[in-house]
Amino acid sequence: MIWTIDPLALTATGAFALLVAITLGLSPAKHRRPGHALTYGLVIAGTVVGYLAASPWLLLAGWAITAAPFFLPGSERIPALRTATGLSAVLLAAGLAARAIGSPALDTAGMGLIVLAALLRQGAVPFHTWALRAGDTAPLPLLSLVLNAQAGAYLLLRTGLAGAGAGTTVIIAIAVAGAIVAALRALTSTQPRRTLIFVHVSQSAWVLSGILSRTEEGVTGAILHWWVLALGMGVLFGVLAALQQRTTEVESPNGYLGFGFHAPRLAGLYGLAALAVIGAPGTLGFISTDLLFDGALASSPWLGAALLAEAAMSAIATARLFARIFLGRRGADVPAIPEAHRRERWVLTPAVVLLVVGGVAPQLAVDMGTRAVSHILASVLNQ
């Protein structure tokens, strides 16, 4: 069997589909020209192949397809994305090959390489430098598709490396430590792109820690947060990209930009998505973070304490970013950027509505994810 359509694959593909819809819907016109279609098409196709692959080798093929556009002549050549996707695919290939040989020592080495590939692709600290470099040069929509796909977490689930063992503890420790460092960096970052990348890195660690907690609560929280990040981070990245098309001031803001004056609906929708990402009540993020905390505490009280501290810093950084972009200056001093136009509203409003509906009736979302959670707990984490 080449493809798998189990609950895990469907969940991941569904979340990615939402991310793609938001990202492409919000992406500036120039990114929807035929010249860019190949790059975006290969990245999307490669990610989906990776999700639906029945075997790790086919998953590797998916990663290779995702990396391909950054190596082809005439396509987008962003060195950082080329490094990240290419190197992670190479590490994954080496890991799979080592494990296929059959010797115990090589099997262990192979597992280590696969974990490295996952953490690199996930952008986990200390393997996050590529994301920062890509943040400086890559188009935000493309970066969003690569970063927010949670491909690294998916790889760990599919290859059974999220199961019990000392390795799991190490991965959790790296993920959580990285989340704290990323949240700290986000606190002091002055550039919106970098702040957003750091927030993503710290939030992604939550998904990893939830899965690796191996509890029903933690895994459910991870699945829900996966969706929250697909929707929420998709909106945050997308709105930032849309603002960059309107004005160059948002690249390196000098003080508070005050864009909320001319674009209050864009600010409001961005704000609601940001609230979901930080786990504010009334959004799906509130329940997902509560469950993730619970799952983390089941693993270790120190892990729970660390995630609490990280959550506070991440929230402050996200609030700071919102304030820097949308609050501040008097109307006359703000460049007259257009308000959210119809296409943007059609994309942003349903995304935000989903996050809020999920927050008001979270049991619906939990029930939708139950099959994926049961599948993960029963067949994946117990491999």
Place this chain on the structure above:
Amino acid sequence: MTPLLLLIPAAPAVTFVGLLLWWLLGDTPSERSISRLSTLAATVGVVAAAWVGWTLFQTGAAELRTPELDWVTVGRYHFELELLVDRVSWPLVMLTSILVGLIGVFSVRYVHRERGFFRFFLALNLFAAGAQLVLTAASFDLMCAGWELVGLTSVLLVAFFHEREQPVRNALQVFAFYRAADLGLLAAILMLHRVFDTTVIAYVTSGDHAVPERITLSLALLLLLAAAGKSAQGPFSAWLPRAMEGPTPSSAIFYGAISVHLGAYVLLRIEPVLQAAPLAAWVTILIGAGTAIVATLVHRATSDAKSSIAYSGMTQLGLIFVEVGAGWTTLALAHIVGHAIVRAVQFLRAPSMLHDFHRVHAAAGGHLPETGTHFDRMVPAWLQRRLYRAALERGYSDILVDRMIVTPLTRLSRWFEALETRRRGRVNA
């Protein structure tokens, strides 16, 4: 009775959602529509709260509850949705309903023709929903939801005049203090989920279940941390003067009347837990007393009216914390209600304070007696100078927070940044 109890937080919540949807669909409601809807929501809240109170006192029931509903269930995790009103929470529920309504009416004129009129009433309705949730929640999970909403709306209103940078900076600092203090509430909730599989307040306060001593102490200290943050006590006092940037009506309802007393309310709610953990009770008393002493000095040295009122309020809150820690719950509750009313009126009159002073001064024939001269007699001059200096520095709270938290975190972040830069340099080379 259940629908009436639900109406108390639901009326402002529905108004908030309705106004928000109206705006998101492309049209901003007129001032008249906004004020009418908000007044209607407040009226419904007052009537519902009054009827609930009437039922409570007429039937002699200890409390009124809605049926318990499991909002989310995952494995051992349960999020219970249940509201309750008893003789501790009803006075504050009634007070909140009335004050939100009155301040809403006041604000229709105060914020008239301000660009942020709609934003103000959106935040006010969301605040009312959040505050009523805190006061009527039967579980800590639900209380946390309301608690966070109150914090969020507080920050949004501090940044109301966001055309200036200072309110925005102050709002972010207030948010940072809130998030730091809320760690206590979140940690308490997590602990209850893990240990008891429930966060129903009565489970730990009723005395029907055996709660290990260290759990009791941890719970009390964690909730004290959250309460101190919300009520601007102890090390968290630095945020309150910064919050004065918002419009005067929001200062009245948030930092005079309701929001700032929610911390004391939480301590009242867990009073049996505090008494079962004497160390926590003593810490409450010490924090309250210490804050009261510092705040009363600062309020005498502050040069602007609203900050002076804020610090004066902080003093009273410190005394309320002492009362709660000492187990004088009825006194504390009466103190909260009375103080909330007085402080709200003071804040609302603050813009007219100078005018009021001149009237009183004229009525006294231009000879108002000096106040505080007894301090000159009791306190030696060198100590007066030291205390005045400390008061001007607002109890050195800003300096302490900056030196002990902000600067170390910033340095650590810059160290990681330098590490990243060096590594990127090596990779590029």
